[in-house]
Amino acid sequence: MKLYEYQAKEVFKESGIPIPKSILIHQEDELAQAIEQIGLPLVIKSQVLTGGRGKAGLISFVKTKEDAIFHVHRLFNHEIKIKSLLIEQAVHIKAEIYVSITVDPYMATGLLLASKEGGIDIEILAATQPEKIVREPIDLRYGLMPYQAQSVAYELGLSPEQTKEATKLLLKLYDVFKKYDCELVEINPLFITEENTLVAGDGKLMIDDNSLFRQTRFEQTKEDYKTEAEYDAVQEGIPFIQFDGDIGLMCAGAGLTTTVYDLINYEGGKVANYLEFGGPNYKKAVKAMEICLKVPSKVILIVTFGTIARADVMAEGIVDAIKRLKPDRPIVTCIRGTNEAEAVRILKEAGLEPLFDTEEAVKKAVALSKGV
């Protein structure tokens, strides 16, 4: 789960990582008071979960009250839904650096990444100039040691005073990483001020989804999802992504669903939604189809090859779903795996024409989506 910037900064602040003075507003009339408290100039930052906010025009630096009113109005009326804006003090900065902590799967360690090139896209830097990134593995049994944090600061070429500050900050950042079961915690940019203090310019915190049972502080609400279908899927624990194509997928298994997605693209079709109803969800055919039907599409393609997710149970669920929901679009089925003979009988009895070959099913769905 990805947190909003303001949530990440809330966590930083509690952990002793300095952040600029800021106020979160939810409507335009809260701006005046915010300006009073923060002062000018200030930065207006849209609280959305997508990256590249600067380029998308979702962050505005303003010097006057009039400008602030203009941009706050603009952002609250933006075509993408923006629930809140972070009104943040503009910091006088001398330099910007990058720091993050993530996991190294191969070494089975935490991994502290830092660079003097703050504010950049770290993925691009890693690909083009990997030598500009300082890497320090962290043994999760002992945590980040002070000497390690210090050596990273030295490697960044910071001054003695800055090094002291950076060491403290990195140790606190590790505390956040550990405490919140982070997949990633990142400060990009981390400001170095004229006074040689460090201030988190941005905050990115991703909590490992598998740890949410023990990370219950932050919850996402209906408004955090782009569509009703997405929200419904999350409530049911059904992996789902909506696209703008015309073939709805209702498949089992992450790898197989991804492969069907590829095959549709190879055949010139376009996927309307990705949905997995395998694994623990294989008895949820009705709910899965209900979600698929909320997405505009011309055909629903069901491909499974289940083990524990028994084919006959899935077939029964699908027939039940068709009876209850009376779908307004054709359904192509390709259901294999445990008890598949029984599954075929059930589907045929319900008037469907089950297929056995994934590629054949994909071709049929693509043809139907094109009105052939």
Add this chain to the structure above:
Amino acid sequence: MSIFIDQHTKVLVQGITGSEGSFWTKHMIELGTKVVCGVTPGKEGQFVEGKPVYNTVKKAVLLHDIDASMLFVPPKLTKDAVMETLNSGIKKIVTISDGIPLHDMVLIRQAAKEHGALVVGGNTSGVISPKVAMMGSFPHWIERVYKKGNIGVMTRSGSLTNEVTAMIVEAGYGVSTLIGVGGDPVPGTRFAEMLPYYEADSETNAVVIIGELGGTMEEEVAEAIKNKTFTKPLVAFLGGRTAPKGQRMGHAGAIISGGKGSVEDKIKALTEVGALVAERPRMVGKLLVELKVPKSI
């Protein structure tokens, strides 16, 4: 011969009294797996499929010779269970549960390395040598998938493995040992770490890996071929070629990060060292034929 598990491997089942544990224990035994006993805290004195159940792994190893342990343990409790198993001296562990916390998996892999042990999983169906033995949850009775043969298979997926393996069988081959390393970002054991076993296995003529976008496991396989620690023919199928960039789709491990993990990179790394990459599941079988891999040993 097969790798990781055969009919002589003495297997402990942790979580044996649960619904999944007891269901799959029955099937493991049916296939020929030598299950010797089980562990479920609080259930000592019970029997499952005629096998005694103990409260602790410590007691199980005291009373039985055990080579490997199969865990049917919920994700929240997996770290604890794996540590108990490692500390009891068991060197082969399969843990299938989906949803093990990331930081727990880091610690599990670290501990396994220290103990010189192999932990396969989580988020996997496990390990199977068709017609011989299995540790995990495979529908071994589906003949068009689980046919015995000379192709080693390693995979990050479940259903997709059935799909691809069916194509291997359709082309006239069968499987020596199939190892599901699992779909999590930090698997206990990685593809390349199992390659030396396949290399040494006289009953494996070629290896198929079923990978996908995200991580660097496929690149590590390419590295092993390059430095000649693995010399047998290798065919890969990789899911997620057309997956939207920057979005997590499918397994938790299937995301591009740190500039690494795109399918293009993986194809490049693998083809550069002479491995073949199938664009579609069906091509896997055809490529094995193209490489002139014999249909039996």
